[in-house]
Amino acid sequence: MSESIFRVIYQGARIAYKALVKSIVEEIELSQQAAKIRYQHSPDQEFSKKDMTLAEAMQILNVEKVDPVLVEKRFKFLFEVNGKSNGGSFYLQSKVFRAKQRIDGEIKMLSPCCNDSK
Template identity: 30%
Template sequence: MAHRIVTQVVVTGARVFGRAFAEAYKQAQASGKHAAGKKAAGGFAASSINIDEACKILNVKPPAAGETSVEHVMERFKKLFDLNDPQKGGSFYLQSKILRARERLEMELREVERKAASEKELQEGWKPKVYKDR
């Protein structure tokens, strides 16, 4: 009789652990797929901030208007970053949001500059730099 109870406890325990392990494995797979999809979609897995939110955080105009410059973004960043210094009573969370906003805007501004340079090159034609020996 005792061996029957022990066997039943062992079998039940194995079932419980087996189901828990299977469920944990399914969750790990789903989490891995989600993270891989996020990296492929946006380039930055950790930074899911969009351009409009970044402009609102730093209080600048969107770079598509062509009026935003890197210097203006850096000026706003430095001011807001210093104001939210945790040692001066600010918030680390807000500092990190400001940093992510600056990174996102810099990435967008680089892309706009690259497109402008490409457009200029297409309009003017390709002019290779030739160095003459003296």
């Protein structure tokens, strides 16, 4: 009698374990598929949604228009001021650097001399 109860409990636990593993595997696959769809880039899209916006980049560098000379001047000043040797932080330096990268990308896209239309 106790042996048959043990078998029933064992079989029930085994079935529950297999169902749990199967559902976890399916959930992982579905989340991976959703992530691929969410972060898929179209060929003409330079920046993803998780990247810094142009407005945010301009606010960080304190510029009102996309002017390469002004952007470079503000970048050099803010990058130097936020250096560790001046009591700044790596985080702030990286924000300034990413902002300049974002604006440089915009300048590159807007510049007619650098666009390949061949």
